[in-house]
Amino acid sequence: MKLHNAHKTCWNCPAAILKGNVDFRACGQSLEAIRRRIEREGLLIECARLPDLGHFEPTITFEECPEWRPTKYGYLLENMRVMILGIDGYLGWTLALKLGALGCEVSGVDCFLRRKMVRELGTDSVVPIYPMEERLKAAKEVLDIDIKFREINILDREKLGQFMREVQPEAIVHYGEIPSAPYSMIDCNHAIQVQYNNVIGTLGLLFLMKEICPESSLIKLGTLGEYGAPLTGRPLFEGLFPADAVLRWRGREWSLGGELTPRDPVSFYHVSKVQDTFNIYEACKYWWLRSYDVMQGVIYGVHTDEVAADPRLRTRLDVDEWFGTVVNRFVAQAILGMPLTVYGEGEQIRGFIALEDAMECMVRLISSPPEPGQYDVVNQVSGLHKVSELAETVARVAAEFGYDVKIQRVENPRVEADYHPFEVVSTKLPNELGFTPKVPLEVEIRRMFELLTQPHIVERIRKVAHLIRPRTWWSGEKKVVETLEVYRPGTRRRRGFKPRLITDRERFPVSKVEEVERAVEAIGGGEGGDGNKG
C-alpha cells in the first residue's frame, strides 16, 4: 500500500524549476512552451535541491526521490520551506507548530492586525496568547522548533517580497486575511477594510509569487461560505463542476465539466473570498502558478499536541460576536451558564471541522502540491451540522462537566435562509489525499471544556461575556438581538432538511486507511518525518 502522494513526480515538486521545453526534432528550445503546454515531450527542469543532476525530465516520483521523506501524512519534502501568512492567528500559529514538529523550515509573517482589531472592539482571546517573541522562544524551548518570523503587513509588497526572496518558500499558506463576516458587516469602513485587506493582499501576493517563487504552491484559505447554500439543493461541488454535470435549457444540453461552480457569498467578507478565488484562478491560468483554494468549514476547538505542550504555545480562541465561531461561542456560553444563542430557527446547516483535523488536511495539501498551472479546490469539512443540533451537542457535553445549559432562539441578524437543503461534496481529501477525520465533535468539545473551565480562562470569558450576543445586523442596524424562545436541550422537535456529505469513501474504504497507516509504521514515518526509504 502506498502513501497518497507516492506517485506524484517532479512535475508537482516545488524544487523543480521549469526550464522550458526542448524539441530536438526541431532543434528548438522554448521557455514559452511550458506555459502554453504544447508539448509534454522534452520538458526540462532543474532541481533546486539537487543541482548536480543538471537538466532532466520531471519524472521522478516522490517515492523514489531522496528529498521526499515518508511521514504519516504522506511524503513530505525534507526540511520543506513553508511560509505562513497570518502566522499569529488561530490557525496560522497552530499550523506553524505542527509543521515545525514535522521537520519543515517554517517562516511566517503577520502584522498583528487581528490583535489590533480585537482590542479596538474591546474584546480579547479567551485563551491567553503570548506576544510573538515569547511564542517563538517557547517553540524553541519546548518543541525545538525554529520559526523565522517577520512583522510585515501583506499589503506592503516590498517588504513581503524581500522576505520571500530571502526564504524562497516551497509552499505558501495564506491565512493572512480578516476572517469575519459580522466584522465586514459593521459598516462601510469595515466592509472596505475587509475587502481591501483580503483582496488586494492576495492579488499582490500572486504577483510576488510569479516574480519570486512560481514553483511554490499556494494553499489559500477560502471558506465553504463562498458557495452559499443553494435553495435548489444543488450539491456544493469542489469548486469546479465534475465532468458529468450537465446544463439543460430549452431542450438543449451542455456539459459544465471543469467550469467554476456558482458562488453565492453570504457577507462582504465572503465576497472578498470569492474575489480571491477568481484572482487565483486567473493567476494559475496566466502564469502557471499552482494553488489549492481551500473551502474550509467552520473550525472549532483548541487542541493539537503542539499547542497543548505549553501555555505559551496556545493559540487564540475568540467568542465575541465578530470573531467567535459558533461551537467556540456555545462552549463559552455554557461555561458562564448563559443559554446558547441560536439564530432564527437554528435549522441552518454548515460544514465544520475540528482544529486538529484541519491542520492535518493542511499538511496533506502542502505535501501534495498541484501541477504547474493547476488551480484546484478542496472542500475541507469533516461533518455537516445544524446550528441547533450543535447547541444540543454542546449542552450534552456541558452536562458531563456539571453545567446545566439551556438553549435560546434569538432574532437572526443575518440575511440567510433558516431552512435549506445542504449537500456538500468532499471527496478529494479523503480519497486523493488520504485524510480521515480523527476528532469527533464531542471529543473536541470535551477538550474545550477541559481547557476553558480553568479559572483564569473563565475569568477572561466573563470579561467578554457582554460581546457574545450579536448586535451587528446585516441590515446595518445596531441593536442587540431579542430572544424568541428558550428551551431545554432535547425538547425541540427536529425539522427541516437532512444534510448530506458526499465523500465517496467507498473508493477508499476504512480497511485501506488502516493499511496505509500500517504502511506508514512499517517505513518508520513518524511525526519527525525522519523515516528512511525502503
Add this chain to the structure above:
Amino acid sequence: MSGNIYIGIAYLSIRKGGLGRGAIIGLDGVPHGLVEDLAHRGVMPNFRELLDEGVLKPMRSSIPAVSAVSWSSMMTGANPGVHGVYGYTEFLPGTYVVAYHSSRWLRAPPLWRRDPSRRYVIINLPATYPAGEVNGVLISGFVAPDLERAVYPRELLGELRELNYKVDVDYVRASSSPLLLFKELAETLKTRVEVCRRLVERLKWDVLIFVVTGTDRLEHFLWDAYRDEGHEWHGEFLEYFRHVDEAIGEVVNLLGEDDALMIISDHGMEHLEVDVNLNRLLEDWGYLKLENEPKRSYNAIRHGTKAFALDPSRIYLNRVGHYPRGSVEKGDEERLLGELTELLQDLRWRGRRVIRRVYRREELYHGDAVDKAPDLVLVPEEGFNLRAGLFREEAFEEGELSGKHTEWDALLYVRGVERDALPESPSIEDVLPLFQRLMEGEPS
C-alpha cells in the same frame, strides 16, 4: 585518433608561416550542397568569393548526426567513444530519468582547455552549457536554459541582455507562424553578429569560433521552401541565407588576411518524409514494455523490457545491474542484438527499406567512454527521420517537420589550401587537428 593520419603530410603548402590566429565559422545543419548551390546562384556572394580562395568539400558528420555529438567531436577532435557524448539525452545514472546534455558530460578536453595559452572568443557554440572557464569569452549555444550560465565571464551578461541577445529562436513562437520564424531568425542573427563584432574589436584574441544556428532551425521548419521554387516562403528562405552570407562577410572582414579560416557545418539536411518511432517498433516487437503512463516518460519502463531507444537513433539493452528494472542478462546480449539488427535491417515502409545501416557500438566508437555508448546506432535511408518516439501510437507518422539531419553531407570549407590538402573523405573529427595545423601555419 583516426583524424590525425594525414596531418603532417605537407599539404598546407600555400599557407606561409601563419600568425597563429584563426577562425571557425559554424553554420549549423547546412549541407555542403546548399552552400555550393546558393553561392553559385548569387544568393551567397561572399561565399562565392571565398570559394576562389579555398576549398569546399562534403564532410561526414558524427553518428548519430545531432549537434550535441557532432560539435563535441569538433571541439575535442575526438570520437564519441573518447568524449562521451552520444546524444542530447542520457539517463541519470542508475535510473530511467532523462537528463539533458551538459558540458560536464564531456570527457575529453575541448580546444580551449587543451591549449589555454591562446585567447578565445567563442560565440554560440552548441553543447558547451553551462559555460566553463576559458581564457577569453565563451557564450554557449543550444541547449542553454539560462543565459546567466551560458556566459563566461559573467560580466558580459549585462551587455548581452541589453542587446536582447538570444541563444536560440523560440521554437514555439517560430512554429506558430513563418512570419514570426523569419523575424526571430533575423533578429537573433543580427545581435549575434553585433556581439561578435564588439568582442573581436575589443579583445585580444587568437581563436574565434562563431556559430549560426538559425540555419538549422529554418531548414527544419521549411526545407521544402528551399527545394521548391514555387513555395510561398521560397523568397524568404533565400533572403535568410543572404543575411547569413552577409554575416559571414562581416566576420571574415574582422579577420586578417593571414588568419586561418574554416567554415563548417555539423551535419547536413534533407527532406523529411516520414517520422519513424523506434520505441513504438520495439514495443510492437515485444522488446519494450511500458506502463500506460506517458507522464512518467522512460520511468514507465516495466520489468521484462529488453531494449529501448533514445533520440535520435540509439538503442540500448535494458541490462540487469545497469537499470532499475534491467532485464537482460549477460548471456542474452548477443542473441538480442542479432535479433534486433535483423528486424531493423528488414524494416520496410511502403516497400522501401527504412534503415541503411545498423551499427554495433564497437564499429563506431573507441575510447574510454565506450561503456556509456548505445548498443546499436541506426542510420536511416533518405527521407526517414528516426526518433525515440516514446508513447507514440504509430511506428510511422507523417513528418511533423520539413527537414531532417543527414550524416554524410556536412560542409567543410578551408581558406588558403588546395583541394588535395584536405583528407579524401573528411569527418567532423578532423576539423580540430586541421584547424590547429592551419593556425600554426605549418610550413611545407
